[in-house]
Amino acid sequence: MFMTRSKEDLKQMPFSTPHTRExxxxxxxxxxxxxxxxxxxxxxxxLIASMEVWSDSLLQWPPAxxxxxxxxxxxxxxxxxxxxxxxxxxxxxxxxTGTGKSTLVNALACRNVSTAGDQMRPTTVHPVVIAPERADxxxxxxxxxxxxxxxxxxESISQIILIDCPDPDTQPTITSSPTHVVRPSDSNQNRQxxxxxxxxxxxxxxxxxxxxxxxxxxAKELAAFAPGRPMLFVQTHASRDPDxxxxxxxxxxxxxxxxxxxxxxxxxEANRRHAVGEKPDQGFQEILDAxxxxxxxxxxxxxxxxxxLDLAGWFLRSVRSSLEDVREPVAALASGIxxxxxxxxxxxxxxxxxxxxxxxxxxQQVLVTDVLQQWQGGPFSMFLHAIVAIGSLxxxxxxxxxxxxxxxxxxxxxxxxxxxxxxxxxxxxxxISQAAVERSRSILSGMAARAxxxxxxxxxxxxxNSRESDTIAGLLGRxxxxxxxxxxxxxxxxxxxxxxxxxxxxxxxxxxxxxxxxLGRAAWGFFYGQLWLGxxxxxxxxLQESLVWxxxxxxxxxxxxxxxxxxxxxxxxxxxxQTLSQARPTDPLLADFEEAAIRTSEFIARGDxxxxxxxxxxxxxxxxxxxxxxxxxxxxxDRLRNS
Numbered sequence: 253m254f255m256t257r258s259k260e261d262l263k264q265m266p267f268s269t270p271h272t273r274e275x276x277x278x279x280x281x282x283x284x285x286x287x288x289x290x291x292x293x294x295x296x297x298x299l300i301a302s303m304e305v306w307s308d309s310l311l312q313w314p315p316a317x318x319x320x321x322x323x324x325x326x327x328x329x330x331x332x333x334x335x336x337x338x339x340x341x342x343x344x345x346x347x348x349t350g351t352g353k354s355t356l357v358n359a360l361a362c363r364n365v366s367t368a369g370d371q372m373r374p375t376t377v378h379p380v381v382i383a384p385e386r387a388d389x390x391x392x393x394x395x396x397x398x399x400x401x402x403x404x405x406x407e408s409i410s411q412i413i414l415i416d417c418p419d420p421d422t423q424p425t426i427t428s429s430p431t432h433v434v435r436p437s438d439s440n441q442n443r444q445x446x447x448x449x450x451x452x453x454x455x456x457x458x459x460x461x462x463x464x465x466x467x468x469x470x471a472k473e474l475a476a477f478a479p480g481r482p483m484l485f486v487q488t489h490a491s492r493d494p495d496x497x498x499x500x501x502x503x504x505x506x507x508x509x510x511x512x513x514x515x516x517x518x519x520x521e522a523n524r525r526h527a528v529g530e531k532p533d534q535g536f537q538e539i540l541d542a543x544x545x546x547x548x549x550x551x552x553x554x555x556x557x558x559x560x561l562d563l564a565g566w567f568l569r570s571v572r573s574s575l576e577d578v579r580e581p582v583a584a585l586a587s588g589i590x591x592x593x594x595x596x597x598x599x600x601x602x603x604x605x606x607x608x609x610x611x612x613x614x615x616q617q618v619l620v621t622d623v624l625q626q627w628q629g630g631p632f633s634m635f636l637h638a639i640v641a642i643g644s645l646x647x648x649x650x651x652x653x654x655x656x657x658x659x660x661x662x663x664x665x666x667x668x669x670x671x672x673x674x675x676x677x678x679x680x681x682x683x684i685s686q687a688a689v690e691r692s693r694s695i696l697s698g699m700a701a702r703a704x705x706x707x708x709x710x711x712x713x714x715x716x717n718s719r720e721s722d723t724i725a726g727l728l729g730r731x732x733x734x735x736x737x738x739x740x741x742x743x744x745x746x747x748x749x750x751x752x753x754x755x756x757x758x759x760x761x762x763x764x765x766x767x768x769x770x771l772g773r774a775a776w777g778f779f780y781g782q783l784w785l786g787x788x789x790x791x792x793x794x795l796q797e798s799l800v801w802x803x804x805x806x807x808x809x810x811x812x813x814x815x816x817x818x819x820x821x822x823x824x825x826x827x828x829x830q831t832l833s834q835a836r837p838t839d840p841l842l843a844d845f846e847e848a849a850i851r852t853s854e855f856i857a858r859g860d861x862x863x864x865x866x867x868x869x870x871x872x873x874x875x876x877x878x879x880x881x882x883x884x885x886x887x888x889x890d891r892l893r894n895s
Contacts, residue, residue: 296869300330300564303862310855314704315578319571319859326567329451329480333556333563340387341552342452343543344415347459352488352519356459357382357416359522359536360543362406366416377442379449380416387413397448408540411548417449418442450477454555455547455880459486462493465500478509480563482555482880484542485511490518492537504881513879515539542879555880561870562882568863575856581703582856586849588699589842592692596684596838603683604735605829609822615746619817622747627756632763635806679724682731689841690714696845709848726840734835738828745824746817755816759809767804770798 307323307456310316347353354366361382379399382387392413394401399415420443441665450456456478465487497514504511517535525532532540545551624640627633676686693713700710715723750756774795839846 268800269647283469296564299862299865300870302865303564303567306855306858306862309858310851312709313852313855314684314706315575316852316855318574322567322571322574326480328561329563330560330666333560339391339415339552340383340411340413340545341454341555342392342413342415343457343547344417344450344453345457345459346417346420346446346450347457347488348464349419351459351461353419353459353524354416355519356416356457356486356488356517359519360406360408360414360539361402361404361524363402363404363524365402365404377418377445379418381704382409382414382416384410392728396443397452397624399449408543411552412543415449417453418445420446445474447477453477453481454552454559456481456483457486458483459488460500461487461489462496465496465503478883479566480559481884482559483509484539485514485881486539486881487514487516488519490516491521508884509881510884511881513542513881515542516878546765546880561866564866565870566883568866570857571859572863575859578703578852578858581699582705582849585696585699585703585705585845586853588696589846589849592696593836593838594833594844596688596692596777596841597833599683599688600731600837601683601829601832603681604731604832605825607681608825608828615781615818615821617870618743619746620814622743623750623813623817625749626747629759630756630764631762631767632806632809636810639806639810675721675724679727682843684727684838693845697844700845700848703852705848705852709851723840723843726843727837730835730837730839734832734837738831742824742828746821749816749819750813759813763806763809766802770802 304323304327307316307320311320345353345357357366357380358364364384366380379397381389381392381394381399381401382404383401385403385405389401392399485500487493487495487500495516497516500516501511515535515538517533517539519536522532522536525536547555612880613789620640624633624636628638676684690713696715697710700706711719
């Protein structure tokens with residue numbers, strides 16, 4: 253038997269037709285690639301596991317839920333194919349009434365197992381299961397499909413289970429409406445029974461004749477079951493009908509089928525030859541060879557593996573088709589979030605920048621305090637300490653504006669900006685208002701709706717009370733952390749301007765020079781004028797004038813120090829404000845939309861990655877199926893969109 257042949261035997265076997273010689277070459281090639289394919293299918297099994305995890309990852313999103321629903325349609329078939337790689341293939345023979353389908357079944361079984369009918373009345377109303385004596389049929393729901401089981405010892409079907417499927421009876425009938433055509437299968441039970449039988453089949457034989465190949469639209473009856481199932485196409489009544497294989501092939505291709513070969517035979521003649529012991533004619537021999545080469549035990553594994561690949565590809569392309577409608581809206585939502593965040597952050601930047609510039613008194617107090625901590629022991633340092641001490645005697649002079657920024661500047665380490673119960677008015681100083689936030693959320697809500705993103709993935713435009721406090725607290729916390737760090741960096745930059753010993757020495761010398769002049773002038777008047785020349789004392793007028801000039805000189809030097817500290821302050825503030833976007837302080841305000849956009853984008857991207865991985869595996873694993881056709885992936889996706 254063909255299934256026991258080795259690779260070398262297959263190369264040396266004589267074959268009766270060009271078709272059978274091509275099938276032998278294909279099978280010999282597949283034998284040599286068996287081990288490599290097994291390794292590749294381990295990767296395919298891992299990919300199937302990834303597909304299941306992916307399909308379960310975002311069920312709150314309707315498009316992802318649709319992906320899960322589609323996955324549930326194919327998961328059981330993929331799992332079954334993985335478990336039953338060596339089980340006999342179930343081959344379903346399907347055809348319209350009068351196409352010679354049952355006669356072909358009788359020829360393959362080498363006995364009368366099914367009643368042949370006429371061209372108008374369906375005769376196969378119950379499935380007929382033809383199987384070898386040793387075949388295990390326990391897994392088939394025979395009672396559910398009301399099937400009749402017949403055993404056959406015919407060598408042609410010794411490695412398969414054959415099912416003569418109920419006639420779909422696809423002859424059209426014109427109703428009272430001249431524009432409406434009704435299929436009789438819509439109104440009888442044959443079609444419903446056929447839909448129970450087809451999911452059990454691994455391979456489909458599609459049978460038609462010269463009279464019916466155009467009127468029987470195969471896709472309308474079998475499209476839901478064709479993905480992942482190889483097919484053989486057979487024209488019967490060869491002795492009396494013209495050869496319509498080329499025209500039928502074009503018809504099938506237009507419906508989305510890949511059709512390598514269409515077999516042409518006469519089942520009545522095949523039955524006659526078997527009855528008298530004659531050799532089968534060429535047409536019937538080709539179909540026997542196709543069954544022997546492609547559907548034997550080794551072929552069963554090959555067919556199931558390729559069918560699993562096709563089915564997985566159908567699933568991925570089907571869900572990609574459904575996700576295409578939301579791909580652009582999801583990307584638009586992500587872009588919209590960036591724009592709204594930038595809008596809110598620009599409002600914050602303007603408000604905080606204005607506040608920082610207006611708080612010069614706060615900057616001055618902080619910077620002078622820092623200078624005093626570094627400058628100790630010199631006359632000018634003592635003068636500065638005295639100015640600060642005098643200023644502290646008047647609380648009005650010592651106090652600063654009560655804003656958040658000012659309060660932060662009074663403490664070199666920053667202060668917490670979060671109030672006990674944060675409210676919208678508590679963040680008005682930093683440029684964020686409730687109206688602005690709700691306007692941005694309203695815009696994003698519309699964009700999310702176009703991407704089919706709704707609750708619970710995103711919240712409402714107006715925050716609930718409990719969430720409102722947490723959101724404002726998060727905004728204040730982020731702003732606090734950013735501003736504290738930025739102010740410390742800015743103050744460090746300003747301190748560096750006066751931290752050098754040379755800079756301090758200049759001011760100490762200038763102030764000390766004034767003190768030395770006053771003391772020198774006083775000493776000259778006392779020692780030279782009074783003691784040497786005997787002049788009378790000038791009184792306290794000179795000392796008062798000297799004290800005034802010393803204070804004025806000290807204030808001038810202090811002003812020069814402050815000017816040095818202030819030079820470039822506006823530039824530094826601008827640079828600080830420009831870093832606001834890096835802190836992303838407005839994220840809590842739009843966090844639900846951003847998370848939804850990220851999760852949906854990742855879901856789509858993960859689907860694309862899985863499809864790319866499937867394509868790579870498919871290129872390595874796709875095996876030549878000889879005469880077996882299939883529904884193309886594009887056609888399968890079209891069937892899904894139209895279903």
